Each structure stands twice: as structure tokens, then as C-alpha cells.
Amino acid sequence: MSQIYDRVALIGLGLIASSMFWAIKRAGLAGEVTGYARSEATRDTARRIGLCDRVCDTAQEAVEGADLVVLCVPVGAMGAVAEEIAPVLKSGATVSDVGSVKRNVIDAVQPHIPETVHFIPAHPLAGTEHSGPESGFAELFDNRWCLLVPVENSDPEAIARLRALWEGMGSNVDEMDADHHDLVLAVTSHAPHLIAYTMVGVADDLRRVTDSEVIKYSAAGFRDFTRIAASDPTMWRDVFLSNKDATLEILGRFTEELFALQRAIRTGDGEHLFDYFTRTRAIRRGIIDAGQDTDAPDFGRGKSST
Numbered sequence: 001m002s003q004i005y006d007r008v009a010l011i012g013l014g015l016i017a018s019s020m021f022w023a024i025k026r027a028g029l030a031g032e033v034t035g036y037a038r039s040e041a042t043r044d045t046a047r048r049i050g051l052c053d054r055v056c057d058t059a060q061e062a063v064e065g066a067d068l069v070v071l072c073v074p075v076g077a078m079g080a081v082a083e084e085i086a087p088v089l090k091s092g093a094t095v096s097d098v099g100s101v102k103r104n105v106i107d108a109v110q111p112h113i114p115e116t117v118h119f120i121p122a123h124p125l126a127g128t129e130h131s132g133p134e135s136g137f138a139e140l141f142d143n144r145w146c147l148l149v150p151v152e153n154s155d156p157e158a159i160a161r162l163r164a165l166w167e168g169m170g171s172n173v174d175e176m177d178a179d180h181h182d183l184v185l186a187v188t189s190h191a192p193h194l195i196a197y198t199m200v201g202v203a204d205d206l207r208r209v210t211d212s213e214v215i216k217y218s219a220a221g222f223r224d225f226t227r228i229a230a231s232d233p234t235m236w237r238d239v240f241l242s243n244k245d246a247t248l249e250i251l252g253r254f255t256e257e258l259f260a261l262q263r264a265i266r267t268g269d270g271e272h273l274f275d276y277f278t279r280t281r282a283i284r285r286g287i288i289d290a291g292q293d294t295d296a297p298d299f300g301r302g303k304s305s306t
């Protein structure tokens, strides 16, 4: 793979930015990668582990001269960061982001982007429940989708270049408009996270089941909720506050379906339950056939971990 940008600046040095750095290095996609994080502790860690070719003490310093700037901070912080770096952005550069919500980020960032700079929002559909500069790894984006969400009049050449970067980092790339993105992600990611948070909260509240039982027998399904519910609280607070409409729409539908299932259980309507579970099983098969998860029992964890 050949070099796509001379200089890339990563603003925010958590899971996504650190994974981007290692993936960029793996394929030699940039001449130099600069980085900035708001806390000194994160900048120190980055320097210690060799995360970024150059770690800067200010966002402006990191951005100066960069051909691509990627905002890798929580969704609620994107607007303020864009405002801070706007005066030093190089003419002809591209600003992108990795935020999990797109409409809200576009509304917060776009007003600060100078006319001579391209703005191409993006969202890699890849992550783990870990966060921080030491949580990243080069393979995170391999065979995962990255959605580009170009704004009106985005330059096709700048889009093609950003697409090449994500493909070079191992992703499959699609384009989508912002509102559709937010609805799709409400279904596939945001609502499931809220449900996981709720289920773990319920188990915590239910004192009839002791803590040790919850932990001991968690392989029966609860464990997968706990993994999701361990995700970063700041990131997820921001996701729900900024994808309010789509998430509430999906949760409304979820509640209706839950009531229907609740009724089927109460009235002994086994046919309803069986048909419902047959339909949902086919969705799991579709995900495996699309190469987005393993077919191995229990996600390939093996006997020792259950």
C-alpha cells in the first residue's frame, strides 16, 4: 500500500485514534502522523508507547500543515475542537471525524470549517468496550465497514482519498447520508447498547439474585450484555444526547414489540414466540454469512471461558 497523505493529525488519542495510528503505520499510508490529547496523562502515555510520530501539546500545533485532520473525541466535544483548530487548518486539507452520530456532529462542526477546507464526516463501525490510548490495535478495522457521510458539495477527489485511507486500514467503505446513518445506527448499535445498560442495571437492582450468582452464571447470556454495558460512559452519554430522535423512534418500536412478546408469554401463545424467534435466528445467520461475525459456538470463546 502506498502513502495517501503526507501528514495526518489525530485529535483525541483513544481507542479509535490509536487503532487508526497503528493501522496507518501497518500499511504506510501517511508520511507523518501527529497527535493531540487534552490531558497530559494521555499525551505522556502516547509518547511512552510510541503512539504517533509526534505528540503535540496543543491541538493547533498538531493540525498545522496536516493534509488530513481526524477528530477522534466524544461526539459532544467535536464542535469545540473544530472551533479551536479552524484558524490553523491548511488550505486544501480535509477534516474528518469518527463520531458515532453524524447529523449532530455535522451541525456542530461544519460552521467552523473554512471554505478552502474539505469536510467529510466518517464513522468506522468497529470498536471494543475498552477506551484510552493503550486500547488500540492495527486490526480493529479489518473487514469492518466504515461509512463516509459526505456533506453537500463534498469534493469527489477528497472523498476518494479518504476512502483509500480507510480501505488501506482494512475497512470496507460505503457512503450514506447523515439522517439515514443515524437511523441505521440507532437500530444496530445505539438501542442495543441502551438495552444492555438496562439489563445490567436490572440485575444489579434485583437483590433476590445475589451478586455472586449473577457473576457465576453469567455465561447464560448476561455476560454479553455486561461487555456492551462496560463501554465508555462519556462516549455513550453523548451518543444518546446527540442521536435523540432516531434512538427514541427505535426504542418506541422496541417497547411495542416487547409488550407483544410479554402478552404472548402471558396468554401462552407459543406460536407467536416460535415464529418471532425463527425470524430473529435468520438475522443472525445473515450476519455470519456477511462475514461480520464468527459461526463458532459462543462466539468462539471455547469451553475454558464459559
Ligand code: NAP
Residues within 6 Å of the ligand: 011, 012, 013, 014, 015, 016, 017, 037, 038, 039, 040, 042, 043, 072, 073, 074, 075, 077, 081, 098, 099, 100, 101, 123, 124, 125, 126, 127, 128, 129, 130, 131, 132, 133, 232, 235
Ligand atoms: P476514548 O478511547 O474514550 O478516547 C477519547 C479521546 O478524546 C481521549 O483522547 C480524550 O482525551 C479525548 N477527549 C475526551 N473528551 C474531550 C473533550 N471534551 N475535549 C477534547 N478531547 C476530549 O474514545 P474512542 O472510543 O476512541 O471514541 C472516540 C470517538 O469515536 C467518539 O466520537 C465515538 O463516538 C467514536 N467511535 C467510538 C467507537 C467505539 O466503539 N469506541 C466506535 C466507532 C466510533 P483524554 O484521554 O486526554 O481525556
